[in-house]
Amino acid sequence: MCFRPATTGMGPVRCPKCGAEVDPKLDECPSCGAKAAPTPGIPAAPGAPGIPKPPSAPQAPEAPKPPSA
Numbered sequence: 001m002c003f004r005p006a007t008t009g010m011g012p013v014r015c016p017k018c019g020a021e022v023d024p025k026l027d028e029c030p031s032c033g034a035k036a037a038p039t040p041g042i043p044a045a046p047g048a049p050g051i052p053k054p055p056s057a058p059q060a061p062e063a064p065k066p067p068s069a
């Protein structure tokens, strides 16, 4: 398997805004000043609430049964 995580740790990361290569140690692009996006996989702020569940779709009402003959 040649799976390689997109940008984790080493190597310059690409600024999503201007496309410049930004040192991952920097937290913002020296070229355009865009804040570096948090890398997925790295735990962000602690105490983050879980993903809220989307409201469950209302159940379709039962179709009235046709009178059986």
Ligand SMILES: [Zn+2]
Pocket (backbone or CB within 6 Å): 015, 016, 017, 018, 019, 020, 029, 030, 031, 032, 033, 034
């Ligand atoms: Zn940039």
